[in-house]
Amino acid sequence: MKPLFFIIRKSLKNLIKGILKKPLVLIGYIFALLFVVLMVFMAFFMPSELIQSAPPELFRGIVTLVFTFMYFTYLKVGLDKGSTYFRMADVNLAFTSPIKPNKIMLYAFIKQIGATILFLFIAICQIPNLKNNFAMHSYGAAVILLAAVLFALAYPLINMAIYSWVTKKEQRKKRVKWVFNVLAIFVVVFALINLGSTGDIGKTISAVFDNPIAHYFPVIGWTASIANAAVTGFTMEFWVGAVLMTILIAGGSVAIYRMNLDYYEDVLKGTEYVEAAVKAKREGNNLRFNLKVKDNVKQKITGKGAAALFYKNLAELRKTAIFLFFDRSSITVIVSSIIFKFVMSETIDEASTMLTILVFSLYIQLIMQVQVKLNSELDKHYVFLIPESSQKKLLYGTLAVHVKNLIDGFILFVISGILFKASVPVIIACALTYTLFGAVYVYTDVLSLRLFGGVHSKGLLLFIKIIVHILIFIPGIIAAVLTGAFTESTLFAICALGGWSLVLAITFFMLSSGIFNNLESAG
């Protein structure tokens, strides 16, 4: 094991040394850490009258829903691609060395625990939110984190077992996929029927995901039951879940360690997939990674000069979209924003409801747009060679994103408008504001590329982006509040917000417009 521990020890040491060499990055990490610590601290020491007590059934329902979704998506990808704890360097250097495969697997397990740190960071960020809404026990955070770690350890094991079983016979993969899909359809249909009768999404989540079958459902239920102890205490379900998950992970690991293993081939495809995913992430293409590309899209690349960029981007967007420009990010923004409104059930009036959806959708849009299409343009030389001004190339190079945002905005707010009976001017104002905010996100991204070049990590970039955007939107929010107060009209408040985002979009466009002058201007 010593050589393998050498990799872990040295990598960690070099990672820390690398961060220490970049003071700005170090400050960013310290700032992010302090922010999270402060959030958790405030959540636990907040006066108790500010703590809402949402029903524990809703907590259990949400937790089980989240684990169901995560297991489902991870196992489904694993079914096609296999699963892995490894990187290609392990395949090329460790697999071919005279180290026992069992030891290599143990090393991978240790690495995986390390890799869950980011996962834990995301989970920690949700704790204040949960704490503010649910009456959590003092050990609540610990059990949620424990469940997250167990999930991260269990799914690759299960994936490996399923993958090595299905790859032996062609028919097996189809059968397992069929079982997965049938189970998913069953859950969705059950949820829809329940939603039809209750009309309350919170109650439906509790009904579908908070029942004995869900609690004891293999792996998903066991993992969720551990996290559920945060509100329900150490019940029988917790102990059953904890014991069975321990048996699963420990038993699986021991079996792998003891067996005469030949798992290298089973993890090879998964490792290649992970390597490609990491590459895509680094290039800012993770949302577009592994998308099915349609070859029957008839989008001609017309336009002359810089305008050709717009049509090229349109064609690319359409080839990877589900329909026209409707893709994964559209679905995420639209569905999550509408669900958010349902969960936050108190309503003042229709326009305020639309404002709530608008604000939430802008937050989701910010997260989804952390990588602009432009990033993939900048690592190729073509755009720099087009004989047009940098301003024109920037405008046309980003126009397709604005068109997509406009269409997404209209789909989101027309649906919301119908659901919540909002007026046509409010729908239009919301959709346009959504598009303008999208433009601000795009051009601040371009400006940050001009100023700072590539950032150390995408997580840090996202964190800084959120903080910066909150700061630059403050004047707009103040203007919207004042306009709303003086005119007593939410429509005008939305327009004020939209107006400020227009000012910001134009300003950031002007500041970033030199990006295509040469490679160096692109950071």
Added chain:
Amino acid sequence: MLKVNKLTKNYGKVIAVNKATFEIDNGEIGVLIGPNGAGKSTTIKSIAGLLRFEGEITIGGKPNKSKEAKRIFGYVPESPAVYEYLSVWDHLEFIARAYNLTDWESAAENLLARFDMSDKKDKLGKDLSKGMQQKVSLCCALLIKPSMIMLDEPMIGLDPKAIKELKDIFLELKRSGCAILISTHILDSIADIWDKALIMNESEIVYNNTREKLEADGESLEHIFFSITEPEKAEGGQTA
């Protein structure tokens, strides 16, 4: 040194390698050539112990997946991959530890110097260009002083000096009795160094001959290659 007997590898219904049989002796440079998709990389990966297969592969008389075999063979993959947060020197130290090497430092220094990497010793894997990653990969495989080494498209991404250095190393290894298997589809890159040619086409070894016999027959490897892989063009007198 390397014996491959009826190696067969299937991916579902697709046969990637079909009953490949060949040997590479000590001090012999074997080249595995063939068009893209012929099955060369799958063959090499099977020999390196990364894939399950039917048939038998032995290295130095031991099954290829055994510890004893792994101790004596080196492998350079088609796509180099390095640990992002290990420096160039750390990679060599890891290999030295994994293979229980002693007094490896001067050999490591020497290898780095030969590939112009001495000044890159402290560079992290994530900061290396593809060519440099390939050089690290080569140094790792050579550090163990292998009795058999297999290389999958080793020249791709290397600068001319490194290619020349690598060819010199092949000849040195040959002189020291190491068996070498090089997979490539660029015939020119190995034209002056090979001893045994293995041509793969459509998953099968369709040609297995030594340079001596080929030259005695007055044939060229290039002509043989095209007459097998593209018989129509070869008959028309077209060569690459």
